[in-house]
Amino acid sequence: MEVYIKGSIELKKWDTYVKNEQDEIIKDTQQFLQIESVLDETTAKGLAPFGDGIREAYDWLLHKARTDGFQVKEYDGYAAHIEWGSGEEVVGILCHIDVVPGGDDWTSPAFSAQIRDEKIYARGAIDDKGPTMACYYAMKILKDSGVSLGKRIRLIVGTDEESQWRCVDHYFKHETMPTFGFAPDADFPIIYAEKGICDFHYTKKLSNKNGFIQSFQSGQRLNMVPDRANAFLHNIEAHEEELKKSFEQFLLKKDCKGSAETLNGLLKLTVHGVSAHGMEPNDGVNAGLLLATFLLDLSLNEDELAFFQPLVNFFLGDSRGEKLGFSYSNEELGNVTVNLGKMNYELGSHATIGLNVRYPKDAAFEEIKVNLDTGMGQYGFTGEIGSHGEPHMVDKKHPLVRTLSNVYKESTGEEAKLLAIGGGTYARSLDAGVAFGPLFPGQKDLAHQADEHIAIDHLLMITTIYTKAIYELAK
Ligand SMILES: [Zn+2]
Structure with missing residues (x-):
């Protein structure tokens, strides 16, 4: 599909912010992908419940967030959140930084994050560290732009999505549910119902x-x-x-x-x-x-x-x-x-x-x-x-679904067809949560495969879409 932003002046404004940050986004995404954040029971201990690799990615991201001026709250190495803004209500963005093992048959090593033909090749590029970086930068761009929002934005950092979801279990035992939110860990336009x-x-x-x-x-x-x-x-x-x-x-x-x-x-x-x-x-x-x-x-x-x-x-x-x-x-x-x-x-x-x-x-x-x-x-x-x-469903008329539909349509020029699926996505961890990207309809799903990658223009486009989406949800 064509990967460029259509739509309104306001959307183009966010797109310009993203373009200005693009070198940083690419460099940080590469660095983040170079950390082998695979579950490793042999090094699991105390505050690294899923092993050293995942803990290293967790520390890398949280350090960056603190340096960039976000509020960070940790939950014993199981999960964390990165937050900005004020207000009673919370917009949640649920991401995960653990990945499945690299496996064989890669053209370049799975954790080298090599760029070839304008694509970053690495385990986690699409599932889910690439989209995590896109959402992180969306938050950062909003914060740096000086807009004022009526809700808090909270990026929840999961660390055990690929095996037992012990991260979200632990997190929601100690932390309240966001008012509503999305997980950038499946498909566009919007998955609103799961069996x-x-x-x-x-x-x-x-x-x-x-x-x-x-x-x-x-x-x-x-x-x-x-x-x-x-x-x-x-x-x-x-x-x-x-x-x-x-x-x-x-x-x-x-x-x-x-x-x-x-x-x-x-x-x-x-x-x-x-x-x-x-x-x-x-x-x-x-x-x-x-x-x-x-x-x-x-x-x-x-x-x-x-x-x-x-x-x-x-x-x-x-x-x-x-x-x-x-x-x-x-x-x-x-x-x-x-x-x-x-x-x-x-x-x-x-x-x-x-x-x-x-x-x-x-x-x-x-x-x-x-x-x-x-x-x-x-x-x-x-x-x-x-x-x-249990089955998971958000009403089609929920403001979350309506807002994200509008953002999708405005960004791509395509109707946002609402999807109901037999599979399970990470979004079901949120009470009112839908899956929103990162794959566009018809894009090949390379999650868990050799040569997993994300095209740089895809990464930048989703960063713009997430910026606009978070803005619309939190304004
Ligand atoms: Zn995932």
Whole structure:
């Protein structure tokens, strides 16, 4: 897309301020990105609860804020806020300075923040240290411009967004909620509604009773559709060739890839599916469910049946909770989705089944839980809830949404289409919070990927948009 500011004289004024600061913005963003702020439990201690790297980025930013004349308040190294202005009400800007590890396949080292073709390449460039710098400079520009505002502006510095959100948990235990605000950690125009997201873990103990299945494994993460499943079969000597043949036919019939090979007297069956994000399981093909349908045709024993039957009976061809009687939907957020992300069976040990369930506002969560527990209970499984975030929604007519819509439209010349999503963004940590940028519609999302980068004109444009947005929200 074209990356330049359209719009009014006032917007152009803020854009001029940003242009005047651009060398500083670029230099500081590079420096900030060069700090390897990755969660490191080995150096975690006291006031560095997530390790030295994150603490270093935290100190760097807070030192800068104090030098620039902001009020800074720290919350034990878990979080902090940078504040300016006066007034009862508070506009919150929720950012995070932790990043996922660099990983492999980078053209230049992940924490070098090298500039090539007018782009800064670094882990965190887009998620979320680049946008954090943009919001920081937006605040600084407003402060230095001498405007007077009616509300306080508070940039909240999170440090554990990429793992467990212990930062915001700690922060909001000790600090009040902003009146309203945004998180620059997802997409433009505005994400105003997010589904509830809950992980369920079901387990049952297995006996030593010999059948066909020695082990079965599919999936690594609950929020992904597994693209691979393996089963190791034993006691198959008499049927080996027959089994291989029928497996081949099965793969042909289902039009999927896979293999059958003999390894140390075991028959290893592998099926390949198609990976997809768990928020829309229908975009993928669940390899575990596929392999389960094949195995159910063997003459399985009681334990084995009680593992594969619920998979197929409840979840095959049904990612909406219909068979279990909780297929809620609402107009804005759509259907309940159920992703079967992890399936494990280990003879003589345990069977485990992990689900990621997403549900719209107004769905009865208790009923989802009870129906799942009852269904799985019929097969001897007991359940436990893992992480759970409730649905999050800000009214479309809320002044926050209206103001940000106007700012977006004025800055880009495009309508601000309001987004409701199945995913979860950092904005759900705020009572009245929406996600607002930094990615524009159609821009490739390189967060967590090799060669993550932010174009300099993109960085400067969002700085202008955030300046205008904060001004409009706080004036
Ligand atoms: Zn993020």
